[in-house]
Amino acid sequence: MKRHFDEELKELHKRILKMATLVQEAIFKSIEALKNRDKVVAQELINSDRQIDELELEIDEYCIDLIARYQPVAGDLRYITTGMKINAELERIADLAVDIAQRVLQLADKPLLKPLEDIPKLSRLAQEMVRNSIDAFVNKDVELAKRVVLSDTDADKLRNLVQDELVDDYMLRDARTADRAVPLLLIARHLERICDHTTNIAEDVIYMVEGKVVKHHPEKLYNL
Amino acid sequence: MNAIEVKELNFWYGSFQALKDINANFKEKKITAIIGPSGCGKSTLLRVFNRMNDLIEGVTTRGEVIINGQNILNKDIDLVKLRRDVGMVFQRPNPFPLSIYENIVFGLKIHGLKDNLNEVVEKSLKAVFLWDNLKDRLHQSALSLSLEQKQRLCIARVLAVRPRILLMDEPCSALDPQATLRIEELMRELKNNYTIIIVTHNMQQAARISDEVGFMLLGELVEFGKTEEIFTRPKDKRTEDYISGRYG
Numbered sequence: 391m392k393r394h395f396d397e398e399l400k401e402l403h404k405r406i407l408k409m410a411t412l413v414q415e416a417i418f419k420s421i422e423a424l425k426n427r428d429k430v431v432a433q434e435l436i437n438s439d440r441q442i443d444e445l446e447l448e449i450d451e452y453c454i455d456l457i458a459r460y461q462p463v464a465g466d467l468r469y470i471t472t473g474m475k476i477n478a479e480l481e482r483i484a485d486l487a488v489d490i491a492q493r494v495l496q497l498a499d500k501p502l503l504k505p506l507e508d509i510p511k512l513s514r515l516a517q518e519m520v521r522n523s524i525d526a527f528v529n530k531d532v533e534l535a536k537r538v539v540l541s542d543t544d545a546d547k548l549r550n551l552v553q554d555e556l557v558d559d560y561m562l563r564d565a566r567t568a569d570r571a572v573p574l575l576l577i578a579r580h581l582e583r584i585c586d587h588t589t590n591i592a593e594d595v596i597y598m599v600e601g602k603v604v605k606h607h608p609e610k611l612y613n614l
Numbered sequence: 615m616n617a618i619e620v621k622e623l624n625f626w627y628g629s630f631q632a633l634k635d636i637n638a639n640f641k642e643k644k645i646t647a648i649i650g651p652s653g654c655g656k657s658t659l660l661r662v663f664n665r666m667n668d669l670i671e672g673v674t675t676r677g678e679v680i681i682n683g684q685n686i687l688n689k690d691i692d693l694v695k696l697r698r699d700v701g702m703v704f705q706r707p708n709p710f711p712l713s714i715y716e717n718i719v720f721g722l723k724i725h726g727l728k729d730n731l732n733e734v735v736e737k738s739l740k741a742v743f744l745w746d747n748l749k750d751r752l753h754q755s756a757l758s759l760s761l762e763q764k765q766r767l768c769i770a771r772v773l774a775v776r777p778r779i780l781l782m783d784e785p786c787s788a789l790d791p792q793a794t795l796r797i798e799e800l801m802r803e804l805k806n807n808y809t810i811i812i813v814t815h816n817m818q819q820a821a822r823i824s825d826e827v828g829f830m831l832l833g834e835l836v837e838f839g840k841t842e843e844i845f846t847r848p849k850d851k852r853t854e855d856y857i858s859g860r861y862g
Contacts, residue, residue, distance in 0.1 A: 391859065391861065391862050393858075393859055393860065395859070438636065461818055463821065463845045463846070463857045463858060464845060464846060464847065464848050464853075464854045464857055464858055465819070465844060465854055465858065466858050467845070468846065468847070576694070600847075601847025612709075
């Protein structure tokens with residue numbers, strides 16, 4: 391039977407995709423700004439975050455409205471509640487992109503402490519995990535979602551590498567490097583947190599598709 | 615513990631098979647809702663549990679329905695006792711054209727129970743939260759009550775004969791939303807002492823009040839399970855389509 395509700399769900403899907411596109415753009419810009427130490431791009435990104443915040447509220451309201459009016463159950467309910475959670479995760483990812491842009495502003499006028507190696511690797515991984523988690527949501531792809539969850543350990547490892555190098559090789563040897571090392575440490579932390587949020591998205595996608603909760607139970611991933 | 619165990623139950627109206635190989639356990643002191651589209655067999659299944667279908671000519675029943683350790687489909691079963699143990703509340707409240715008091719004690723007299731009638735009336739009306747309102751007009755006609763009060767009275771009338779199981783066939787379909795919610799609250803209270811099986815077209819009602827749900831389609835019990843599972847992650851696509859409004 392054709393349902394008007396399906397039209398509403400399509401509209402919700404469109405809005406979440408719009409949110410995802412804006413967030414991907416924000417991460418791309420933050421990483422470009424970092425690579426080129428570009429204060430203009432960093433500032434543009436910081437200014438554009440408001441649009442994402444407003445879209446987050448709009449999507450939230452839309453979901454609450456759908457729940458109130460249609461009282462969805464089963465797959466519809468899982469889709470809407472997952473949409474709400476993904477919406478919040480995306481907004482947090484955009485905030486972290488802004489955090490990176492702010493660190494770029496701090497670093498832009500100072501000479502680089504060292505050529506960046508692991509941070510670009512981590513930023514590529516973060517971008518890939520964001521893209522894959524969104525693709526998993528769009529295509530209801532549980533296998534891809536599982537891959538996202540499993541990549542999170544790579545992100546943790548890269549963050550630790552950056553941290554160990556900056557602390558051991560620079561800050562402990564020469565405390566005066568701290569003003570250039572700390573922003574890099576924070577950037578690595580922000581990128582790793584972005585990866586954590588994509589993991590949450592992927593876990594939510596698995597719940598949406600399979601109805602199974604894998605959050606906090608990674609061993610359940612292998613039984614899907 | 616199961617109040618009712620249904621094994622390989624099949625049921626025919628003449629040559630039309632209304633129930634097909636039903637297997638299910640209805641848990642004691644829980645509310646189980648049976649949902650499904652019109653004509654799927656849910657009311658027929660409910661009426662098997664107190665052999666109400668026997669009143670229809672040309673019906674055939676096969677399988678087993680175990681209540682209190684006995685297969686109630688056996689020919690030698692005491693139907694009067696069965697219907698006392700397994701009470702029924704119908705879609706439209708149907709009080710007898712007698713006083714409130716007489717409605718409550720009617721079943722006791724039919725079953726020859728020697729209880730203290732006044733005590734039973736008070737206890738039964740208290741159980742359905744009517745006592746405070748009606749205690750001073752017990753001898754007025756039951757037909758003067760509001761629809762909701764009539765339905766509560768009908769439930770009290772069933773409780774008076776001390777059943778173990780309450781069958782409810784769309785008990786709120788004649789009531790407005792507020793009265794419906796109050797009857798649902800009553801059902802939650804009653805399940806402390808009784809096993810309740812409710813047939814309902816109202817999906818939200820099934821989701822709100824039941825502990826377990828059975829979804830029926832074309833005489834089959836398609837899915838039976840915990841309410842939270844049926845309404846969030848049903849296993850069968852037919853269940854998903856029906857509860858999401860895609861069926862039909």
